[in-house]
Amino acid sequence: MYSSSIIIPVGVGLICAVLGYLLGKILSSAKDNTSALQLELDNCRAKSTKLKAELSTLKAKSSSFVAPHVLNSGLIGAYVPFDTDLASSVFGEKVKENDLKIIEGIGPKIEELFHENGISTWEVLSETSVNRCQEILDKSGERFVVHDPKTWPLQSKLAFEGKWKELRHWQDTHIGGKK
Known part of the structure; x- marks a missing residue:
């Protein structure tokens, strides 16, 4: 036990x-x-x-990277870093990078409309169809009917590629930015 x-x-x-x-x-x-x-x-x-x-x-x-871009025209262009001094010397006034007002026919109000619609750089405008540009103008009211965006993508492409002399020459030889 x-x-x-x-x-x-x-x-x-x-x-x-x-x-x-x-x-x-x-x-x-x-x-x-x-x-x-x-x-x-x-x-x-x-x-x-x-x-x-x-x-x-x-x-x-x-911002200083040089890369190829495919543009609407099907051509391959190269990004050229923005040169404020060169652009300003060609236009005789200070030019800011991606200032859409450098494009003949675009003023402050149209630039604002484009920014509201996602078009805020020369590159984007150069890749935007003329029809899309016209749509933005048309939906914005009668005061924008007189504007013709047919050359805006072309001018913007020249600005984006840093071809300031060509852009200035083009604007000087086309009345009101029209062909």
């Missing part, structure tokens, strides 16, 4: 010890796992910050 009364408490004690040991292992591995995950998260955040900095640098450098 004595031996059976000791076996039960010893057995329960051994079972509790084994369960305690296993529970301790599980909890410590979960803690280690949490620490590892936190370390991995911190590394990802550091990489993200580094990549954002690299992206900003690349965006800044991309």
